[in-house]
Amino acid sequence: xxxxxxxxxxxxxxxxxxxxxxxxxxxxxxxxxxxxxxxxxxxxxxxxxxxxxxxxxxxxxxxxxxxxxxxxxxxxxxxxxxxxxxx
Amino acid sequence: xxxxxxxxxxxxxxxxxxxxxxxxxxxxxxxxxxxxxxxxxxxxxxxxxxxxxxxxxxxxxxxxxxxxxxxxxxxxxxxxxxxxxxxxxxxxxxxxxxxxxxxxxxxxxxxxxxxxxxxxxxxxxxxxxxxxxxxxxxxxxxxxxxxxxxxxxxxxxxxxxxxxxxxxxxxxxxxxxxxxxxxxxxxxxxxxxxxxxxxxxxxxxxxxxxxxxxxxxxxxxxxxxxxxxxxxxxxxxxxxxxxxxxxxxxxxxxxxxxxxxxxxxxxxxxxxxxxxxxxxxxxxxxxxxxxxxxxxxxxxxxxxxxxxxxxxxxxxxxxxxxxxxxxxxxxxxxxxxxxxxxxxxxxxxxxxxxxxxxxxxxxxxxxxxxxxxxxxxxxxxxxxxxxxxxxxxxxxxxxxxxxxxxxxxxxxxxxxxxxxxxxxxxx
Numbered sequence: 117x118x119x120x121x122x123x124x125x126x127x128x129x130x131x132x133x134x135x136x137x138x139x140x141x142x143x144x145x146x147x148x149x150x151x152x153x154x155x156x157x158x159x160x161x162x163x164x165x166x167x168x169x170x171x172x173x174x175x176x177x178x179x180x181x182x183x184x185x186x187x188x189x190x191x192x193x194x195x196x197x198x199x200x201x202x203x
Numbered sequence: 204x205x206x207x208x209x210x211x212x213x214x215x216x217x218x219x220x221x222x223x224x225x226x227x228x229x230x231x232x233x234x235x236x237x238x239x240x241x242x243x244x245x246x247x248x249x250x251x252x253x254x255x256x257x258x259x260x261x262x263x264x265x266x267x268x269x270x271x272x273x274x275x276x277x278x279x280x281x282x283x284x285x286x287x288x289x290x291x292x293x294x295x296x297x298x299x300x301x302x303x304x305x306x307x308x309x310x311x312x313x314x315x316x317x318x319x320x321x322x323x324x325x326x327x328x329x330x331x332x333x334x335x336x337x338x339x340x341x342x343x344x345x346x347x348x349x350x351x352x353x354x355x356x357x358x359x360x361x362x363x364x365x366x367x368x369x370x371x372x373x374x375x376x377x378x379x380x381x382x383x384x385x386x387x388x389x390x391x392x393x394x395x396x397x398x399x400x401x402x403x404x405x406x407x408x409x410x411x412x413x414x415x416x417x418x419x420x421x422x423x424x425x426x427x428x429x430x431x432x433x434x435x436x437x438x439x440x441x442x443x444x445x446x447x448x449x450x451x452x453x454x455x456x457x458x459x460x461x462x463x464x465x466x467x468x469x470x471x472x473x474x475x476x477x478x479x480x481x482x483x484x485x486x487x488x489x490x491x492x493x494x495x496x497x498x499x500x501x502x503x504x505x506x507x508x509x510x511x512x513x514x515x516x517x518x519x520x521x522x523x524x525x526x527x528x529x530x531x532x533x534x535x536x537x538x539x540x541x542x543x544x545x546x547x548x549x550x551x552x553x554x555x556x557x558x559x560x561x562x563x564x565x566x567x568x569x570x571x572x573x574x575x576x577x578x579x580x581x582x583x584x585x586x587x588x589x590x591x592x593x594x595x596x597x598x599x600x601x602x603x604x605x606x607x608x609x610x611x612x613x614x615x616x617x618x619x620x621x622x623x624x625x626x627x628x629x630x
Contacts (some may be wrong), residue, residue, distance in 0.1 A: 120375065125370060126628055126629075130363070130366070130624045135618060138617060139360075140477070141356060141473065144469050153457040157457040
């Protein structure tokens, strides 16, 4: 009987606490949304990395020449590379 | 010649199998778990290490089984945290006094009890790995859907009902600590179940971990079953997007990135104030999430938390938990009660979430699909995926995944808080 009472008590405490914590999380979330909208309304644009990416994709002319020579040798001059991309 | 054969026989484990055939039952159980993990793909990342841990722990003479440390009476004297070997003898020092395992160094444990006991007492019994896994879970969790549908997060509380409902029943058959460990299976969160059991009833770790992870793997079976028993077709057809159009959400997001960074910090603070015992889990969950949301500046930490550290922790957690499932620790009536009680806790948790939705629908104009309540469990994201599939079966246009993710992610916080309460009051 004592255990039953203790577990019932724990149920009341437990469920009340879990509900309270999640209610607080909900209202905290709402508060944060309002706060962020007020103090930091602009989302920072991600830094333009496209140029860096394309720059890093540029293949060294010497390497390109070497690749073309290899292809030419392997295909007896019938083929050549039109585009070389770094993967 | 006979002597040589006897020596060879004594060297092998065959004699032990003849003496104690229950070892074979455990090995067969390991095979079944391996089959479920490998072939049926039931939570393979955890079930495979656990199953292999069971397998290697149950080859007699291998020394890979984990010994439970229990209070034991020896020669009329009570010894705390003593280790009893399968033959009934105690692990004693040179003077014949049983060791208290927490008072000896890890090298001695490794030397006398084997490497698996070293790993278990260093990584698991210390409570280290579950919070580390929570950090990885946090790094893989997106609180975006929850922030977009904040009100739905409350169902993460409704779905903790099973924990406390089963606690009441289990307390009639077990000690309060054991009942609490069993009941936490209803939170549908493996690391939380392990963490709570370690604090309350470590001798029940093996069966509870197996039950928790098995039921998590059975989410695609259990949720549809409970939904079928408790929901009407008209309720399952409630289209959340149409409800949103009828009753639009006025919340506007101007800077989601900053919001996602502030959110884990604020939640940690709130939980730490209200339920300090839950901070080990919730704090690590939120830390993992924070290093994910910060972005490039902490990407190396994020990669470590979500890949290397989490994977290593999962391997050791699985193997060690499996190794606790030895013949003595697993094949008893308690295990059957844990399996049955765990199922009830799981089912009642889903039921609790659904009932909370029904109560809210009764008072509110904006209706909510009860599947969102069913996903208040912390089995992320499987519960949401299963609920989405059920919704699509009734209405192919009704995508509820994002809405379910809100209550699902809240369920992770809810079950960790429930664990903190159990530890506080029963620990």
